[in-house]
Amino acid sequence: MAEERSKVAAIGTFASAADHAECRRLHRRYGTTYYFATQRFPAAIRRRVHALYGFVRVPDEWVDNPAHTNKDAQSRALSDYRAQLLRGLEGVRPEEPALRAFCDVVHEVRMPLEEPLLFLDAMQMDLTVDRYETYRDLRGYMRGSASAVGLMMCAALEAGDDPEMLAAAQALGEAMQLTNFLRDVAEDAARGRIYLPQEDLRSFGVTEDEIFSGVISDRFCNLMKFEIARARALYALADIGIPMLPPCAQKAVQLARVLYSRI
Known part of the structure; x- marks a missing residue:
């Protein structure tokens, strides 16, 4: 392997x-x-x-x-x-x-x-996996689904191998993936998947039945605010790396970051 x-x-x-x-x-x-x-x-x-x-x-x-x-x-x-x-x-x-x-x-x-x-x-x-117990577990999945895409983008841009820049690229990939999860809660639930960590659901008192039924409660809104703050922190980490990209790529990546963070 x-x-x-x-x-x-x-x-x-x-x-x-x-x-x-x-x-x-x-x-x-x-x-x-x-x-x-x-x-x-x-x-x-x-x-x-x-x-x-x-x-x-x-x-x-x-x-x-x-x-x-x-x-x-x-x-x-x-x-x-x-x-x-x-x-x-x-x-x-x-x-x-x-x-x-x-x-x-x-x-x-x-x-x-x-x-x-x-x-x-x-x-x-x-x-085979439709639940993630902890955020750490979810990050394990996102290492392939999101961080890897950020690193492939760096290769496509021929951006080099600066560790700080590569870490920022991974953070941007994760931030965009979390944005997808938050946008697509209902769509993912229709497929039997819940990407929001189970520990977070319990912390905010949100049940799986509420997720599957589309119940929008104060508890659910507070859960979403918590996850949004997590995504915003990742976008902030990503911002460190954008100036390290080749100049010809910075505007495009910055635009994608701004547009996606507003979804």
């Missing part, structure tokens, strides 16, 4: 213009806030970011689409996606357009493979 996680692409170009166009289409359709901010990037970086979005969106769609209810089939699809990625980095052309574009980006910027694999691990977790 350690060897698998350390590989990077050493092969040439897979993706066609149509593959990159498909990634851009996915980004525009499903990630409108991110897509709008992405327009501030130079063209070469924008292409990489669209490819990264395509890479994460395809498996996320398999996991979150209400039409996909067969967990065995979802797990097999994720395993095949992972296998295509690994084969792609060995020179075998992936079948999935988004993977073809992403493999080219991994090769282009010499992206460490650990982060894409951690992301795919988190997608597999979504098929």
